[in-house]
Amino acid sequence: MKKLMIVVLLFLLNLTGCSSDAKNNTKQAGETSLKSDWKEITAQAKGSKVNFFMWGGDEGINRYIDEWVAPLVKEQYGIEVKRYPMDATEFINKLMTEKRANKNSGEMDVLWVNGENFKIAKQQELLLGPFTSKLPNFNQFVDTKSNDINYDFGFPTEGYEAPWGKVQFVFAYDANKISNPPKSIAELKEWVKKNPGKFTYPAPPDFTGSAFIRHVLHEESKDYSAYLNGYNEALIKADAEQVWNALNELEPFLWREGKSYPQSISQLEQLYKNGEVWMTMGYDEANASNLIKSGEFPASTKTFVFDQGTLSNTHFLAIPYNAPNPNGALILINTLLSPSAQMKKMELEYWGENMSLSVDRLSEKDKKTMDAIDRGPATLTQQELSSHRIPEIGAEYVQWLERGWMKNVAND
Numbered sequence: 001m002k003k004l005m006i007v008v009l010l011f012l013l014n015l016t017g018c019s020s021d022a023k024n025n026t027k028q029a030g031e032t033s034l035k036s037d038w039k040e041i042t043a044q045a046k047g048s049k050v051n052f053f054m055w056g057g058d059e060g061i062n063r064y065i066d067e068w069v070a071p072l073v074k075e076q077y078g079i080e081v082k083r084y085p086m087d088a089t090e091f092i093n094k095l096m097t098e099k100r101a102n103k104n105s106g107e108m109d110v111l112w113v114n115g116e117n118f119k120i121a122k123q124q125e126l127l128l129g130p131f132t133s134k135l136p137n138f139n140q141f142v143d144t145k146s147n148d149i150n151y152d153f154g155f156p157t158e159g160y161e162a163p164w165g166k167v168q169f170v171f172a173y174d175a176n177k178i179s180n181p182p183k184s185i186a187e188l189k190e191w192v193k194k195n196p197g198k199f200t201y202p203a204p205p206d207f208t209g210s211a212f213i214r215h216v217l218h219e220e221s222k223d224y225s226a227y228l229n230g231y232n233e234a235l236i237k238a239d240a241e242q243v244w245n246a247l248n249e250l251e252p253f254l255w256r257e258g259k260s261y262p263q264s265i266s267q268l269e270q271l272y273k274n275g276e277v278w279m280t281m282g283y284d285e286a287n288a289s290n291l292i293k294s295g296e297f298p299a300s301t302k303t304f305v306f307d308q309g310t311l312s313n314t315h316f317l318a319i320p321y322n323a324p325n326p327n328g329a330l331i332l333i334n335t336l337l338s339p340s341a342q343m344k345k346m347e348l349e350y351w352g353e354n355m356s357l358s359v360d361r362l363s364e365k366d367k368k369t370m371d372a373i374d375r376g377p378a379t380l381t382q383q384e385l386s387s388h389r390i391p392e393i394g395a396e397y398v399q400w401l402e403r404g405w406m407k408n409v410a411n412d
Contacts (some may be wrong), residue, residue, distance in 0.1 A: 033326040034129055038136060042077070045327035049080040052332065054112035056085020064350035073335055079328050084108075088117040095126040095320055106322035109329040113161065114315045115153045116395045121318065122160050128319040130159030134330055137337040138162055143358040147228060147391040148314045154228060154394025161316035162333050163356035165345060168385050169211055169310040172272070172288040172378065173279045176300040181279075183307045185219045189250055196253040198278040202268050203261035203410065204402040208282050211311055213401055216243050218390060219308060227393040236400055243401070244408040251409065261410075273297065283313055285385055286352030289376020293348065301378050305388045312389035314356060339366045346373050354385060 033041060050073075056062055062083065070081040091111060098106055113121065121127050132138045142149060142163060149163050150156060173181050177198075182188040192199045202209030218224050220242035226235055251258035255277055262268040265282050272280040273296055291297035317336065319329045335341055339362055342355035352375060359367065359382055370382065 031129075033330060034131060034134065036327075038134065041134065041327045041330050045077060045079055045325070045331045047078045048325050048328040049082060050325055050328040050332045051082050051084060051107055051109045052112075053084045053086050053091045053108045053110065055087060056083070058351075060350045060352075064345060068344055068350070069332075069336065069341065072341070073332060076335070077331055079331060081332060088113050092117050092121055092126070095121065095322075096124060098322060099124065099126055104322050105324060106320055107324065108320045109323045109325045110332055111318045111320060112164065112315065113318050114313075118152050118157075118161055118316065118318065119155045119395065122155070122158075126321055127160050128321050128323060128326060131319060131330065132159040132162045135162060135334045135337060137334050137339075137357075141337065141339060141357040141361045143361070146358075148312050148389065149356075151228060151391060152314065152316060153392045154230075154397070157316070161318040162337060163314050164317045164333075164336055165342075165351075165356050166312055166314050166354040166389075167283045168285045168305070168312045168354060168389060169215070169281065169283050170285045170288075170303040170305055170380065170385075171279055171281045171310075172297070172301055172303045174272075174275075174298055174300050175302045176298070177278045181302075181304045183304070185216050185246060185306070189246065192250055192253045195278070197255055197257075197276075199250075199253075200255035200258075200261060200268065200271070200277055201281065202264055204405045206262075206264055208265040208268070209261070210398060210402055211283065212281060213243065213247065213405055214311060214393065214398070215306065216246050217393075217401065218311075219306075220246055224390070227397055228391060231394055231396040233400070236397055240401075240404055240408075244404070244412075247405070247409045248412060269296075283311075284352075285354065286348060286375055286379045288378035290348060290352060292378055293376060297378075299377070303378050303380055305380065305385070307388075309388040309390040311392055312385075313392060339363075343370055343373060346370070346375060348374065348376055352376070352379070354382065359383070359386060 036044070052065065065081070065083050073079045073081050088111070091108060095106070095108070148166065152161065171181065182191045201212040204210040204213060217239060221239040255271065262271060268277070268280050271277045285303065288297055288301050288303050292299055292301055317333050319326055323329050337356065339357060342357050343366070345351045345353060346355060359370070362370065
């Protein structure tokens with residue numbers, strides 16, 4: 001009987017050791033990937049499977065991954081790409097649970113993430129580590145000195161995430177009703193007063209409405225670049241009065257005299273479709289073209305940006321600390337940063353958004369290919385958009401402004 005118990009105990013200890021070894025091996029695999037050269041990474045990734053966790057709410061984006069990216073990666077590297085639709089907050093919470101449980105062997109290889117979710121993941125040590133310097137396409141085609149690459153909503157990226165794409169805030173208008181769209185907040189105020197009831201914006205904390213008031217901050221602040229240097233409440237308080245004054249000056253001339261606001265971008269777009277307002281706005285420079293194509297927006301719809309610029313939001317890809325296939329993750333991310341993948345993503349058939357690469361670093365052939373992409377009748381050129389980008393500010397400022405809007409504008 002004693003011999004049997006000893007045998008069982010040894011067996012259980014062996015199982016525990018194997019489990020521990022498996023966890024440690026996964027963790028070591030990630031650390032090894034960060035120390036390997038690209039040739040070794042490619043060799044190790046061949047024939048593997050990559051689990052890509054990403055928001056799945058857009059059919060075109062999903063088809064881009066399933067119909068174009070996955071077959072390409074399979075053909076070039078023998079790697080299977082499996083897409084898992086999941087909101088970023090969900091997979092960040094999943095990672096936090098795994099971290100608390102010391103689970104060093106996870107299921108996620110690549111994450112589509114940015115903003116507050118990235119900040120949480122980085123601060124909680126949920127990510128593999130700085131990896132962008134390993135990517136040939138990042139080194140060759142990305143402007144590594146750009147603020148919208150080095151900061152994610154005011155938080156330093158430090159190589160922990162790679163830029164996958166960019167969306168830029170634009171204003172859309174009906175050219176049959178507006179001949180000269182305003183090119184600044186000051187001009188917008190004048191236009192709204194001359195055309196009462198034909199403009200509004202979603203109520204913060206709606207993402208689009210919140211961004212609109214940040215444009216007011218951008219033009220009213222004494223030094224907008226100071227907002228990229230970490231949170232300073234004294235800074236925002238010094239500029240806030242001008243922001244509230246500008247918004248309150250607009251309010252009586254808004255749709256419904258500013259007594260109510262749309263609660264979402266969808267509601268604002270519906271007002272525009274109905275002709276109740278003559279402008280809409282949003283973080284997707286190709287959205288108007290897509291909605292013209294679907295017959296939802298009038299064909300006379302055009303877009304514009306302010307002369308001083310509009311907010312540009314970069315979204316990123318990251319690798320979890322416990323990714324089971326870090327080598328495959330690096331291959332997939334590098335592929336997604338290739339000029340061919342970025343230009344395919346620009347096509348309205350799939351997505352229509354801006355590339356994360358620097359146009360200046362593309363070959364002449366790729367520049368011509370990019371220029372030939374039909375992004376729709378209402379989409380501004382890549383050159384005009386890129387020359388009018390302004391960076392996002394930190395999440396603390398965003399939240400402070402949203403609270404301040406409720407107190408000083410909505411309830412004033």
